[in-house]
Amino acid sequence: MSAVRRDLLRGWKVRAGLSVLAFFVLLALFGPWLTASVPGLDPRANDLTAIGLPPSAEHWLGTTQFGQDVLAQTIEGTRGSLFVGFLSAVIGTALAILVGLPAGYFGGRTDSWLNFLSNLFIVMPVLPLILIVAGYMQGTGLWVIALIIGFFGWSGGARTIRAQAMSVSNRDFVLAMRTLGEPHHRLLFHEVLPHLTGWIAAMFLQGVIGGVMAEAGLAFLGISDSGAISWGTMIQAAQQQSAVLRGMWWWFVPPGLCIALVATAATLVNFGVDELSNPKLRTVRRSVVRRTRDRAGSAGSAGSADRAGSTDRADGVVGQSPVGSDA
């Protein structure tokens, strides 16, 4: 809903979070090209004359045990990590919509089955399963990792979508369009789904971050593509080479910091979303006060609109409303 989107962008937490994420997205898109063309660094090149060097003017973030530039690796890793994040989020969000939307819209038996499915995925011990599946697919590229993460990570989102779809589907306009003879797929995708865009956008964002974290976690456990570079593979390589013991903090701190930053950004965005879906958490902001005052000042149209949802469907009887005033 556009109002949701507007409110979402108003809070500073959400803005800060989104800015950090936007920075990383830009870094992922243009960073590797920048490092290659400006300082002429290749994240994969092993410089045997510079092994395990601390940060210096030449290698701003130092080099690894293999003589690779940490800055170039971190930037290349941004691309790998975000690629996994985005792809897994696309898959996870698509699955969540595919399961949650019909469940909430159709209700009844369809809902029971689909809800059973998402509950199954919620209680499933996801991590061991991912380990097993990933073990079978050893050595495959980052996109397989993303696929696995997305496939196991949609269930929470499906429940959100289901609840929202259910409330939208029960509104009169859906019923009205159905009475016009609109087929279900039109109702689902043209009447109900557009109302969920705010939720879906928020979900997608969480999915991206979840994907980044999950990839790092899996890489740390040794499940990753040996040729690919991501923050996770960097930390894993550092760990394997006992970077901590050797005091090579510059190897694992940059990727770790990036992950922490992305996670913080995600938390900030989530705060914003939570405040929206649970108004009790919302501290009164100046703008809210102002808007409320404006609304009270204008004609009673807002009041009538609020009453719009007063249809009691349990017994199919429409609640009586007092005389509605016309704006």
Next chain:
Amino acid sequence: MTTTPAPSAPGTPAPDAPVLEAVDVTKHFTVRSAVGTRSVVRAVEGATLSLPRGRVVALVGESGSGKTTLARLLAGFYAPTSGEIRLEGVPVRQRRGRVERGHHRDVQLVFQDPFGSLNPLHRVRHNIERPLRLHHGVRGKAELDRRVRELLERVALTPVEQFVDKFPHELSGGQRQRVVIARALAVEPKVLLGDEPISMLDVSIRLEMLNLLDRLRTEDGLALLYITHDIASARYLCDDIVVMYAGEMVEGGPKEHVIADPQHPYTRLLVESSPDPGRGARDREALFDADADSLGEPPSLIDPPAGCRFHPRCPFAMDVCRTQAPERINLGDGRWARCWLHQEGRAGELARPGAGVEPVAPGALAEPAAAPTATRTTQETQ
């Protein structure tokens, strides 16, 4: 037309044959409470109603009387628990609780709440183009434009350019309800069901809406069901009145008779509590003010009173009323009522000194007429 065999082509209906009928329709909903106990809501019980072409039938009752449920049954939203909905004499078939699409081609419903029945994300144009595409296969842009314009003009949303690309939130309640009506008309239905179409509109535009509905009935020969909780607007618009109480129909007949001489205690209560049109145009607000809701608590539909459901509130209640439900008694002139008074020979007590009032013509709303004062006999008999 899909459910109808060839003979009744559009335009050549048998006069007075009902287009849409409910025959002894009952609807029970099973609701489950938080702790898992099931209970049955008896929303509609044995309702029989017929909507003839070119006539307006008013269904009057307080909220919770099951009138909305009945409208939704007629619209095919859900299947009746028992009984039958007939479209031009042919029973409407339900498939898995859902009516076939052909039903929607003939029967359209206007919702009570114009703020809720338009998708806030779609423009006026979208709402009207969809039924045109769905039911009439209109495809070309120019043709769509022409038809949309025509429909908006019919509901007096002019100049059309000003409205066609607006979003619902840019329109007033009355304008929205016009869009809703235009959307329903785009289907070219035979029956329009209005579920309290004016109750959420500003008082100042209610009369206009009623006149619009009246015009549609006259010009298009639509069968109109007008659901309302205020008997005054029913009196203004309709030809026949059916009164519902707690899921049951208690009385019905031509409007003049029902209002002038109610044959059921509940109808009498309704009529007496509604303002008199004779009081004049200055009182237009009052015309819509009193409604069936102000008459005390309606009974629970989960556990309705035994016998006549009105007996806890009825000033005439007898012993038989508390145990046995009254039969429907035909009273001649197309009138009927369900009340033991008629079987017990006490019908005379319902008559009141003010009975025999002139039938109320629409014009009577505008000019003050001699007010036939109704003495409140109810109080005396209590």
